Amino acid sequence: MSEQRVVPTIGLTLSSEATAERVAEYRKALECQGAAVCEVTAKAPRAIEAFDGLLFAGGGDVCPEFDAYESPPDGRLLQGCCPGRDKLELDLCRAALDRAAPILGICRGAQVLGVALGGRLMWDIGAQMRDAKPHRMAAGKGDACHLVRIARDSKLREILEADEIWVNSFHHQAVVSLGEQCRAVAWSEDGVIEAIEVVGEGVVLGVQWHPERMASDERQRRLFEAFAAAAGECARKRPHWAGGGST
Numbered sequence: 001m002s003e004q005r006v007v008p009t010i011g012l013t014l015s016s017e018a019t020a021e022r023v024a025e026y027r028k029a030l031e032c033q034g035a036a037v038c039e040v041t042a043k044a045p046r047a048i049e050a051f052d053g054l055l056f057a058g059g060g061d062v063c064p065e066f067d068a069y070e071s072p073p074d075g076r077l078l079q080g081c082c083p084g085r086d087k088l089e090l091d092l093c094r095a096a097l098d099r100a101a102p103i104l105g106i107c108r109g110a111q112v113l114g115v116a117l118g119g120r121l122m123w124d125i126g127a128q129m130r131d132a133k134p135h136r137m138a139a140g141k142g143d144a145c146h147l148v149r150i151a152r153d154s155k156l157r158e159i160l161e162a163d164e165i166w167v168n169s170f171h172h173q174a175v176v177s178l179g180e181q182c183r184a185v186a187w188s189e190d191g192v193i194e195a196i197e198v199v200g201e202g203v204v205l206g207v208q209w210h211p212e213r214m215a216s217d218e219r220q221r222r223l224f225e226a227f228a229a230a231a232g233e234c235a236r237k238r239p240h241w242a243g244g245g246s247t
Contacts, residue, residue, distance in 0.1 A: 008052035008231035009036045013089050013109070015059040015082065016041045026057055026106075029212040029221075033228035040092070042084035048095040053102035053231030056093065056109030058210060061123070061173060062086050068115045070176050073123030077172075090116050097181075102230035103204045104223065107171050110206025114196055118179030124172050125192060133190045135169045135208075144169040148194045148209070154185035155197050156205060159226045160219045167194070167209035174208060203230035 010030050014023060018041075027037050035053075040046050048054075060080020062068040066087075089109075093116035096103050105113040111121050125132050134144045148167050150157045157163065174192045178184060186195035186207070198204035203226055211220035 005034075006232055006235045007034060007036050008228060008235040009038055009050065010228070010231055011040050011046060011048075011051035011054045011092070012037050013040045013054065013056050013085075013092065015057075015080070015085060016043050018057070018059070022057075025212040025215075026055065029215070029224045030055065030228060032221075033224050035228045035231060040088070042082065042088050045088050048092055048099065048101070051096075051101065052235040053104070053227060054092060054096050055227070056089055056103070056105040056112050056206075058107035058109065058170070059085070060108065062108070062111060062115060062121065066090060066115060068111075068121050069123050070120035071123070071128075074127065077124045077127060079172075086112075097198070097204070100202055101234055102202060102227055103198075103206075104227045105206030106212065107208055107210060110196060110208050111173055111175060113204070113206040114175035114178070114182065117182040117196075117198070119175050119182055119196075120177045121173050122176045125174060126172065129190065129192070131190060132192070133188060135174075135188070135192065136172050146188050148186045148188055150195070151183075151185040154183075155203065156185045156195050156207075159203075159222050161222075162219055165219060167207075168213060169209060171208050175206075203227055 012026055030037050061078045063081045063083050063086050089112045122128050125135050145168050148165050181198050182196050184193045185197050188194050195207045211223050214220040
């Protein structure tokens with residue numbers, strides 16, 4: 001008798017204003033790996049029990065009231081803050097960490113993961129770092145891209161099988177100090193932290209680039225493959241609370 005196939009349910013946290021095109025990119029990246037996707041927003045929250053893994057998507061800046069920044073931010077440079085989304089995602093992230101559930105944070109999502117682990121952010125790379133490379137181009141000037149160096153002894157290196165990769169770049173903030181469970185595992189040429197991970201077993205990663213927008217890159221697909229596989233293991237180890245399930 002063949003083993004039943006378990007379909008993990010991934011919670012995809014989004015801005016309530018996320019465009020259909022952006023949502024579709026995230027959904028496709030996960031569904032191509034055999035995962036069921038449940039969208040979560042501040043207007044449509046869900047509890048951690050519904051999921052086998054969480055993907056925290058990109059979006060606006062984290063609000064200062066959540067003790068997110070290493071130094072007081074210039075409010076004129078903060079963009080798209082949404083306290084309701086921040087609270088929902090930070091609560092979900094900490095609950096997932098307590099349950100050792102897989103987590104993938106993308107851009108803002110990497111920053112949320114960093115803050116949930118006790119780290120702090122730069123509120124604007126260009127304003128706070130002398131000689132910083134462009135991490136987000138001005139409107140109408142195209143996309144930024146740059147090289148990222150990856151720590152050799154990291155889970156990220158194990159997944160991507162590369163010491164350096166070229167990535168897209170759309171962010172103006174980044175994690176600058178780390179919580180106790182967290183380590184930096186990738187850096188841009190100017191020293192900005194480009195990826196973080198939780199020390200130990202499992203897949204709990206945050207990357208500053210957008211792998212869902214690099215669908216033709218086999219290494220970027222491996223991120224979603226590893227994340228979905230870890231969520232599948234989580235699904236097999238406990239009751240499947242909502243969506244997906246065995247087939």
